[in-house]
Amino acid sequence: MIRTENLHKSFGDNHVLKGVSAEFHAGKPNLIIGSSGAGKTVLLKLLIGLFRPSEGAVFYGDTNLFSLDDKDIRSIRMKVGMLFQGNALFDSMTVGENIRFPMDMFTRLSLKDKNRRVDECLEMVNMEGINDRYPSEVSGGMQKRVGIARAMVLEPKYLFCDEPNSGLDPQTSILIDELICDLTNRNNITTVINTHDMNSVMGIGDNILLLKNGKVAWTGDKSQVLESDNKVLEDFIFASPFLRRLREDALKQRQGG
Amino acid sequence: MLIDTFLYNFGQYILLLKSAIAKPERFSMYYKETVRQMDAIGVGSVFIVLLISVFIGMVTAVQFADQLGDSFIPSYYIGYIVRDITIIEMAPTITCLVLAGKVGSNLAAEIGGMRQKEHIDAMEIMGVNTAAYLIMPKVIAAVLVIPLLVAISAFVSIIGGYLATVLPGSISHTEYVLGLRSFFVPRYVFIMFVKAGVFAFLLTSVSCYFGYYVKGGSIELGEASTSAVVVSNVLILLFDFIIALLLT
Structure with missing residues (x-):
């Protein structure tokens, strides 16, 4: 489990996070949602330790990430996988080399074993046989899957996904969500997903944290979204008239049923 | 303001170097990267170094031949002057100034591009010491390879001097060779x-520094690349003077 306590983060005069306390549980997807500028990415980067907080703490189990020195932070990061919004695949390496990179860096496995693990990871994301292709030679959705495969290669205990659905069509988005959800459940990983995709919220939102102006505006799960009377949540999730009508219909059906 | 900026950058540069001097996570990966950089910096720069070196030698020889023309100084001094001026000053300084432009801008753009595409963040999250992995192999490769390029440059410059003075008949082959063999220190x-x-260390570490901390988009990347070249060049000239003071 990952826990934050009263997290504050400022950049000069810009106070981005204003006392965020939250818990992210193992074995189910934890979603951070909110409009642009709400502080989602900053929170995610604080959770990984890419930023240091102005105030507050991030706990991995009982260990405060920011009480550790650089070397110990790196040892925690070796248990972390991350899927970046832009995938961050090394474009001078093939897909196979990208996935093998963490193993090359941190394991003493033979090349044969490493390549076998690469094949396993590609199979896990249904991308067999693209080892020798370069990231620029595969589609955006395939790059996301390769990013997930690379994040999973060292069997992480924590998985962070920054906007995993950005730039993808709705069908591919759902496939990526299902894949992340499946890997999380199967490997009992603590997964934190930063998104503003409504399909993800309603599909895999087992623990949702809504941010507004750097503060936690609402927490709950997907089953509570429809009936919540939280104004911030309502304005964010059901922003379009179409979704608002769908919600009203769903609520009427429930009341009728 | 200027002093603040200088002190901030200098402090950050020292901290980056401190992070870069660390035990490698996997020695073989660092070794592979160092060899790759030796190829890129060394082999990739041979042609430009040969080209500038020939001209350095030719220009030095022709100008000294002209200045010594009507004097009582023996003409074999041309070979001696070309040799010493090339070895002490022209080969290391001009070669490294040119390499600061070629290699320095390339390193700043490469690392800056990795920063902008979140490659550095991705490596950090994997647990890689990015300062060490991205900077140390480049610095080691440059410190090993650039002195070799400079030695080649000195040799080729002396040949350039020969071509520019002996072939047109300004002095004879014997005189030029006698000059080369005289008063050698x-x-x-x-x-x-x-x-x-020293110049190799400066031009790579400074260029990597500007790339590593680049922020923003393509304009900032271009500015970082330019700053890397300008600052490297100024530091090369400054340290040229300091080394001259200390060692001559």
Whole structure:
């Protein structure tokens, strides 16, 4: 489990996070949602330790990430996988080399074993046989899957996904969500997903944290979204008239049923 | 304001170097990267170094031949002057100034591009010490390879001087060779290698620094690349003076 306590983060005069306390549980997807500028990415980067907080703490189990020195932070990061919004695949390496990179860096496995693990990871994301292709030679959705495969290669205990659905069509988005959800459940990983995709919220939102102006505006799960009377949540999730009508219909059906 | 900026950058540069000097996570990966950089910096720069070196030697020889033309100084001094001026000053300094433009801008753009595409963040999250992995192999490769390039440059410059003076008949082959063999001070070769090593360290570490901390988009990346070249060049000239003061 990952826990934050009263997290504050400022950049000069810009106070981005204003006392965020939250818990992210193992074995189910934890979603951070909110409009642009709400502080989602900053929170995610604080959770990984890419930023240091102005105030507050991030706990991995009982260990405060920011009480550790650089070397110990790196040892925690070796248990972390991350899927970046832009995938961050090394474009001078093939897909196979990208996935093998963490193993090359941190394991003493033979090349044969490493390549076998690469094949396993590609199979896990249904991308067999693209080892020798370069990231620029595969589609955006395939790059996301390769990013997930690379994040999973060292069997992480924590998985962070920054906007995993950005730039993808709705069908591919759902496939990526299902894949992340499946890997999380199967490997009992603590997964934190930063998104503003409504399909993800309603599909895999087992623990949702809504941010507004750097503060936690609402927490709950997907089953509570429809009936919540939280104004911030309502304005964010059901922003379009179409979704608002769908919600009203769903609520009427429930009341009728 | 200027002093603040200088102190901030200098402090950050020292901290980056401190992070870069660390035990490698996997020695073989660092070794592979160092060899790759030796190829890129060394082999990739041979042609430009040969080209500028020939001209350095030719220009030096022609100008001194002209100045010594009506004097009582023996003409074989041309070979001697070309040799010493090339070894002490021209080969290390001009070669490294040119390499700061070629290699320095390339390193700043490469690392800056990795920063902008979140490659550095991705490596950090994997647990890689990015300062060490991205900077140390480049610096080691440059410090090993650039002195060799400078030695080649000195040799080729002397040949350039020969071509520019002996072939047109300004002086004879015997005179030029006599000049080359006169008053040789081996310490000058040592100074050449000291300069080459120091300049190589400066141009790579400074360029990597500007790339590593780049923020923003393509305009900022271009600015970082330019700053890397300008600052490297100024530091090369500054340290050229300091080494000259200390070693001559």
